[in-house]
Amino acid sequence: MNITLYIIRFLYRIRYQLIFGTAIVTGLVIYFSRFIPKTYTVKATIYTGIVSDTGLNSDQQPANWKSVENMFDNLVKLTQEKGIQKNIAIKLLAINLVHGDLDQDNVYIRAKNYQALIKIIPEDLLHLVDKTSEEKTIDNFMKYMKNDPENFLYGLLNGDGPFYSYNKLSSLEAKRLGNSDLIEISYQTTDPGITLNTIKFIYNELRAAYEDIRYKTTNDIVAYYEKELKRQQTKLSSLEDKLVNYNIENSIINYSEQTKAIANSYSNFENRYEATRRDYESADKIVQEMEQYMDIRSKLVKTNDDFIKVLNEISTINGKITEIETFSSEEMQAKNTELQEYKEQLKNAEQKIASLTTMINSYKESKEGIAINGLVDEWLKQTIVKTKAKAELDVLDQRREVYNEQYKIYSPIGTQIDRQQREIKVLEQSYLQMLHALNMAKMKQKDIQLTSATLRLISEPTFPILSDKSKRLLLVMASFFGSILFIIGFNLLIELLDRTLRDADRAKRLTGLPVLAAFTGHINLKYRGFTKASNRVVAAYCCNQLNVFLQLGRTSIINLISFGEQEGKSFIASYLQEYWEDLGFSVKIISYDKDFNSQSMVYAQANSIFHIYEPPYGQENPDILIVIYPPLRDYPISTALLQEAQVNLLVADACRVWTTSDTQLLEHFKKQVKDKPLYLLLNRTEREFVENFTGQLPPYSGLKNLVFRLNQFGITANKA
Secondary structure, rough: OOHHHHHHHHHHHOHHHHHHHHHHHHHHHHHHHHHHHEEEEEEHHHEEEOOOOOOOOOOOOOHHHHHHHHHHHHHHHHHOOHHHHHHHHHHHHHHHHHHHOOOOOOOOOHHHHHHHHHHOOOHHHHOOOOOHHHHHHHHHHHHHHOOOOOOHHHHHHHOOOOOOHHHOOOOEEEEEEEOOOOEEEEEEOOOOOHHHHHHHHHHHHHHHHHHHHHHHHHHHHHHHHHHHHHHHHHHHHHHHHHHHHHHOOOOOHHHHHHHHHHHHHHHHHHHHHHHHHHHHHHHHHHHHHHHOOOOOHHHHHHHOOHHHHHHHHHHHHHHHHHHHOOOOOOHHHHHHHHHHHHHHHHHHHHHHHEEEHHHHHOOOOOOOEOOOOOHHHHHHHHHHHHHHHHHHHHHHHHHHHHHHHHHHHHHHHHHHHHHHHHHHHHHHHHHHHHHHHHHHHHHOOOOHHHHHHHOOOEEEEOOOOOOOOHHHHHHHHHHHHHHHHHHHHHHHHHHOOEEEEOOOHHHHHHOOOOOEEEEOOOOOOOHHHHHHHHHHHHHHHHHHHHHHOOOOOEEEEEHHHHHOOOOHHHHHHHHHHHHHHHHHOEEEEOOOOOOOOOOHHHHHHHOOHHHHHOOOOOOOOOOOOEEEEOOOOOOOOOHHHHHHOOOEEEEEEOEOOOOOHHHHHHHHHHHHOOOOEEHHHHOOOHHHHHHHHOHHHHOOHHEEEEEOHHHHHOOOOOOO
């Protein structure tokens, strides 16, 4: 089979479907594409600085390309994040309601889009619009927004609107330009102002979200260290203030120097106390011994009130002098006027004692006759020494109590001061470590700022004046070629799956029998006036093919057999008879429904056609006997009858389906026919398939001739 010819004829057969189907689909697309709105596209290019790292460690470490790709993916996917899309939609709605105009287009929204928007906005939301402030309107809308299906903004975002829905904002495209640091953002809508503002908002939201993601960890760390540093600083100041107050309460200026000074002073005190004690003890011993010799005089002197008073005065003055000298240095003693006055008073008292002593010296002899002049002087001297020592001891004993109290105070003070200083030192070390960690965190924060703060616009988005090129022509062309491909594909699918006999090629493929000829039948209304003429042409072709099977001098039997009813056996037999009779042959047609009984036992067991059919009396046997048998599916034919015929013709309607049962029945039939010729005759076949056997059929008009030549690929053929 010529595949090229088959394809051409296939297309020719579906020509009307191709022409009218394509015309209808294309026409509908042309009509409805008039209502497609114009679209506007706005693009912006963002420089990220991710690859060209300018951070603190950029010269030390090579670029981590996996991390770079991840950062670019994060940037691109942030544009599809619903939180960002929600902020964009609410801001976009706010500025459109603030700046929208019902009568005139502006750089924010077109008038017709604003009119459509106003119609769907509820009154309570319109009251939140502040025409003087975009920020207040946006804040009001953010407070109005709730995750509730009854909320208008929630429905607007989750709906299928043309500008403010998640679905529409998801159409925004973001892509990295090659291996560069650039990201291109593009967006397309039917409103140029909305498109431009959407790109502006997406850039702002993208930058804010990206910076928040990149800085969040370091910002949290810095905030933590700053908070801890402030807390420790407050605690450290509190401990230091506590130590200062403790020193003030306990009169501490320099604890170590103060305690050292007290220790030195106490050591001097002990030395003086010991010397004074020795003086007192020695003077007391001497006075006791002398008083044994001066019992009478001593009683006399002691009974003298003036002498005793002076002695007491000397004792008092000497005690005060001792007290001042004990707690003053030599330089301070020289400058102390009070000490000088006490010394002057002591000198006067001693002079007074000397005068009293003169009176006592009048007693020149003791009772034993011993001279007591020197003894009295010595007694007096020792008595003065004892008195002075006794006064000093009293003062020194008091001072010892002071020293004991100071030691009781200063002993726990040292421990407390050491404890507080230790706490301050530990906290100070922790404070310094925290300060170091804060500095490191701030360095990391600055490094990230250097590497990511470069997220900036390279090409600013501009207001689109011209709309995008219309896709109408593309849609029309797509519909035109798409409809052609669909029609061809659909018919090709039918062609591959269809088991209708239809034409000689398909009939031969389905049945496996050679096709002798094909008749047109009565199905073509266009050429109904030429049906008989066409069938005569076919009959002539068929008879010429069968002439080789005719026998001279004998009756040639031709069997017409079909598998079902009304396949066209009688119709074909009549045309064959007509043609042969025109040639001078005597032709007889016998049929199962007229000339013999196909339901009898004689028919079932017949060995010859003449056993079931006898010619009328007086008639000779014809040259050609055409036998029309009943449907083979219902009535079997004996093998002898099939073997007797010169040729067996299986008649089939071209418009019928060839079933599996037909194939099985044909296989059995072939076994009966054996070597006898067996051909297939098609009835009710399309004219173009019939012309494959007969050539051009009438009428023979100029247009018909041209079509026939083209159908047969006679492109350059000329009529002789």
